[in-house]
Amino acid sequence: MSLNEESSAKCFGGLQKVFSHDSVETKCRMRFSVYLPPKVFEENFQDGKLPVVYYLSGLTCTEENFIHKSGVQKYAAELGLIIIGPDTSPRNVGVSGENDSWDFGTGAGFYVDATEPLWASNYRMYSYVTKELPAIIEKNFPASSSARSIFGHSMGGHGALICALKNPGHYKSVSAFAPICNPSECPWGVKAFSGYLGANKESWKDYDATALTRGYSGEKIKLLVDTGTADKFYQDCQLLPENLKNAVDGNSDAFDAKFRFHGGYDHSYYFIASFIGEHLKFHASALQTEIA
Amino acid sequence: MSLNEESSAKCFGGLQKVFSHDSVETKCRMRFSVYLPPKVFEENFQDGKLPVVYYLSGLTCTEENFIHKSGVQKYAAELGLIIIGPDTSPRNVGVSGENDSWDFGTGAGFYVDATEPLWASNYRMYSYVTKELPAIIEKNFPASSSARSIFGHSMGGHGALICALKNPGHYKSVSAFAPICNPSECPWGVKAFSGYLGANKESWKDYDATALTRGYSGEKIKLLVDTGTADKFYQDCQLLPENLKNAVDGNSDAFDAKFRFHGGYDHSYYFIASFIGEHLKFHASALQTEIA
Numbered sequence: 346m347s348l349n350e351e352s353s354a355k356c357f358g359g360l361q362k363v364f365s366h367d368s369v370e371t372k373c374r375m376r377f378s379v380y381l382p383p384k385v386f387e388e389n390f391q392d393g394k395l396p397v398v399y400y401l402s403g404l405t406c407t408e409e410n411f412i413h414k415s416g417v418q419k420y421a422a423e424l425g426l427i428i429i430g431p432d433t434s435p436r437n438v439g440v441s442g443e444n445d446s447w448d449f450g451t452g453a454g455f456y457v458d459a460t461e462p463l464w465a466s467n468y469r470m471y472s473y474v475t476k477e478l479p480a481i482i483e484k485n486f487p488a489s490s491s492a493r494s495i496f497g498h499s500m501g502g503h504g505a506l507i508c509a510l511k512n513p514g515h516y517k518s519v520s521a522f523a524p525i526c527n528p529s530e531c532p533w534g535v536k537a538f539s540g541y542l543g544a545n546k547e548s549w550k551d552y553d554a555t556a557l558t559r560g561y562s563g564e565k566i567k568l569l570v571d572t573g574t575a576d577k578f579y580q581d582c583q584l585l586p587e588n589l590k591n592a593v594d595g596n597s598d599a600f601d602a603k604f605r606f607h608g609g610y611d612h613s614y615y616f617i618a619s620f621i622g623e624h625l626k627f628h629a630s631a632l633q634t635e636i637a
Numbered sequence: 638m639s640l641n642e643e644s645s646a647k648c649f650g651g652l653q654k655v656f657s658h659d660s661v662e663t664k665c666r667m668r669f670s671v672y673l674p675p676k677v678f679e680e681n682f683q684d685g686k687l688p689v690v691y692y693l694s695g696l697t698c699t700e701e702n703f704i705h706k707s708g709v710q711k712y713a714a715e716l717g718l719i720i721i722g723p724d725t726s727p728r729n730v731g732v733s734g735e736n737d738s739w740d741f742g743t744g745a746g747f748y749v750d751a752t753e754p755l756w757a758s759n760y761r762m763y764s765y766v767t768k769e770l771p772a773i774i775e776k777n778f779p780a781s782s783s784a785r786s787i788f789g790h791s792m793g794g795h796g797a798l799i800c801a802l803k804n805p806g807h808y809k810s811v812s813a814f815a816p817i818c819n820p821s822e823c824p825w826g827v828k829a830f831s832g833y834l835g836a837n838k839e840s841w842k843d844y845d846a847t848a849l850t851r852g853y854s855g856e857k858i859k860l861l862v863d864t865g866t867a868d869k870f871y872q873d874c875q876l877l878p879e880n881l882k883n884a885v886d887g888n889s890d891a892f893d894a895k896f897r898f899h900g901g902y903d904h905s906y907y908f909i910a911s912f913i914g915e916h917l918k919f920h921a922s923a924l925q926t927e928i929a
Contacts, residue, residue: 355867356907416708416910575647615648618708 357422358383370469371435378430396492396632401501414614420625438467456504459541494628496520506554513563518631520569526589527555558592568602573610649714650675662761663727670722688784688924693793706906712917748796751833786920788812798846805855810923812861818881819847850884860894865902
């Protein structure tokens, strides 16, 4: 499990790095980004550990979009958080049709473990982001194995939500920008789940944040969901945050949740950049007691 | 002189827009970005004017890199500044060889008015950024015609410096990230100036910040120059900030200047993002008295 450093650049006093490695889950070379805040390089840090926040990107993204466009480093530097950003799918694994669509296959792993035979061998992004990647991070960086949070955008917002809902207590907080909240009921999700999980819609519930929320009974989840009202994917009913909110309201003892709608914001990184500081503060607050 | 709005997205409460227009100077379609801070949209703003800061990008960039990667919008929103970002050259004008090099021709206009016959008709980026573009901005947006500042990166840092040095009093402050400070003496500059201005090195002095600084006698210039010590172009003597600093030191009455060297930072937008907040505060301070 050797890591290859692809790039490293100083940013807000810390280091923004990208690594590649051979993944056991996806059976291909994978890349991920790591931001190490300045605290890591202080003389008295030594064998310390810092809280880690995972960020899952949306359709068509690689590990690059987020670290170039979100402005996350400023806030991670101030709050002393390590930020991890995986890629959005396996790449170049030779599955027939993997590059035919922008919303399925390459760049669109949807953070599930595929069960359909064609995809099942490589498209295991759920296990990759919840198990393989955290183990790598905690082995190679000064990352706490208990103080973890997760967030994401669009398809990655869906990913963040299901990772938290399927692993009670594993993440201290979860947040999302414009997440796909109910994939079983929107065109993107129906296409992806049909392809990766097959025609039986019962199996989709395992990866649908709204369905998972209805049945959730674990440790209380701290949740923040932001959506822009000028987001055309919201307007086109791809995101369905109201469905998730209804499910949360129906199971309110299990959630400490806030749903916000921001007038005039769209689906782009300009929206993410505008609110990422608030998201990191939300996570830092949840992680603080853990690390203190 | 009609403007076509290419895109518009809400960002930090303001709007990040891109426009295109037919340029008189470059005789082609040009694009530029405009960030309008939230102050513009306040009810009591009405016919107000805000200070404007121009940003000139570096080699290979379009108007996009800066607005995607620098994080400028956060600070512009807080400080109430309009930010303008032009493209780096004419495009698709049909000059033979315009696309042969990444450091000459397309994406590399060097903010000069070319005199060599092949380039002279279109490559007039100096007149474009100092005259044509400001007139468009002041006509179409609530932009002050007196409270202007300018900054840039690399080739655009050179551009910002010469715009300020050639137009005393026109810009209230000038700053640069990793600027090409003495183009007559570095490989990038020698190639560009030979191509655009011809073999006579005397003519190069009109567009060389270090040469212009030696002879400067106008209104005192407020200047901030940041360079990263891990910048390979600095190490390769493409930037030569020491030459500019020596020229400023030799004409110190004409400058209120600060040169900073930042350990470990490279030439990328990670460097720019880390310090752009300080640059905008520097400009806001210089512009404040103008607008009050």
